[in-house]
Structure formats: structure tokens, C-alpha cells
Amino acid sequence: MDKLSAPNPILEIALGTVMVILIMLVHGVGIRTINRRFSRSWVLVNNTTPHWRINLLLAVAIGSLAILHFAETLVWAAPISMMGIIPSMRDSYYFVLESYTTLGEGTVKLPDSWRLIGPIMAVSGLFTFGWTGSVLVSIMTEFGKLDRGQAKKESKDSEG
Template sequence: MTFQNPLPLLIFYANHIFGEKIDVFIITAILIFSLHSFFILLVANRFQYFVNSSSDSSGKYFRFIVYTIAMLFIMMSHLMDLLYFSYVMDCMKVFSDPLTAFYFVGEMYTTLGYGNYQLGPEWRGLPFVIGFTGLFSASISGAGLFTMLQYLGKSPFNKSQ
């Protein structure tokens, strides 16, 4: 069995699946994921600082309320991802209706794939880009929430935990 150079095949896929206009969406996906990741790290860092600096008298119930607010911020960050992708799709005129673009992005970002949307040949790679962005954004959000949940159970005064 001989192995061939994979570069020509990758170039073929890039030209035929992802087309020329998809570069804007790949750059958008990288930007969205980077901003989303930094935001999650910021929220988790601030939550850790809050838990470590809060007094024991504030109790775990108050920390849980702050954790719930942090979850809402993270959910809002996902909504901002959807709106940003929808805005870019509307600017690129992928769909004639902005609401259709939002529904399409929502279904691809959450990887539900329920809709019956007909994309032109130049946009066939778009679901992959949006789906992977949603998948990795949800993963980093889950990791941040899990980390914050660990800090929620720890007391800043009990150093043995």
C-alpha cells in the first residue's frame, strides 16, 4: 500500500466544498470561538475570585445565585454567537430573509439539523463551519460551568478541599 500526498485532495475539498465565499465564515467562526472562549474564561475566573474572596457568612446559597447568573451570562454569549453568525449571513445574502438566516444558524449551531433549507452550491460547507463552532463553543462553556461548579462546592476557608 502506497501513501499519496494528501495536499491535492485537501485543495480539491477546499475549492469544491468550501468555495470562495466561505472564507468569510471560517474567519467569522474563528473570531466567534475565540471571543466566546475568552469570555468563558473571564466569567470562570471572576467566579473563582468571587468564591475565594467571599466570606463564609455569605453562604453557599448566595454563591449559587451568583453561579446561576454566570450561567445566564454564558447562555447570552451563545445567543450573541447566533446573532453574529446571522448578521454575517444576512450581509452575505445567503438567505433572502434575516429570520430564516437566524433559524438556520440556530439549527446548525446546536447541530439539530431539523430544517429543510436549500443552500446554493457555494454555501454547502456552511453547516460544517457553523456546527463545529457551536460544538466547540458548547464544549468550552460546559468546561467553564463545570469548573465553576467545583468552586461552588469548595469553601475558601477549608484549604484541605
């Protein structure tokens, strides 16, 4: 543990970089899986699909994205706890959630010798939340197209 308590910015940056790459890989695989499942379900949607089914599809997509983020933060928390940087898994996970979301409340802190890891976590969170946001825009674009199509149909029906 003495090696871990002495400041070593190269080790911090190396570990942080490896973790960011791992998190981005996990996020990419997760996003592709969620997007593929959404697309497979979406092709079955038409003007007669009940609204509750369409809304359920949206809820499942959003829930899946949230679970993906919780899994990614667990990937960050596990080595921090196992290495004894923050010994309690619960405190480690709490710290990661604070950093990853850039909340930064600071009630659980890293030892000074590992303080570079927090901002690196924040970078990974910014990347993944941005990516998730773009997926949600894509999903909502599909909903908008469906709504416009239904509005056009209703408009034609009321005219004729």
C-alpha cells in the same frame, strides 16, 4: 449576487474558517471575562455566605454563558443575512441556531452553493460548547470544595 449563487467551495471554506476563528476569539474573550468576574465574586464566598447568594452567583455565570452563545450565533447570522444567502435575519438566525447546536432540523436551508457553511457552523458550536462545558466543570468544582468544607465543619461541630 450571481457570484454568490455559483458554487465556490474555496470561498465557502475561507469564509467559514474566518468565521470559526472570529467565533473562537469572541468566545475566548467572553469566557475569560465571565471566569474573571466569577473568580472575583467567589473569593468573597465563605462559610457564612447565604446559600441564595451562592446560587445567584451560579445563575449569573450560567446566564452569562448562554448570552455569550446567543451573541456568537448572532455573529454568524449577520453576514449570512447581509450577504443575502438567507435574506431574512430571523431565518438566518434560526438556521445558525440549528447548525451551531447541531440540531439540524433543516426547516430553513442554505442555497446549495453555500451548503458547506452549515457543517462549519456546527464545528464552531462543538468547539464553543465544549469550552463552555469545561468552564462549568471548573465552576462546579469550586462549589464542591465549598460544600465539602461546610460538611467537614458541620461534622466537627456535631462531634464536639
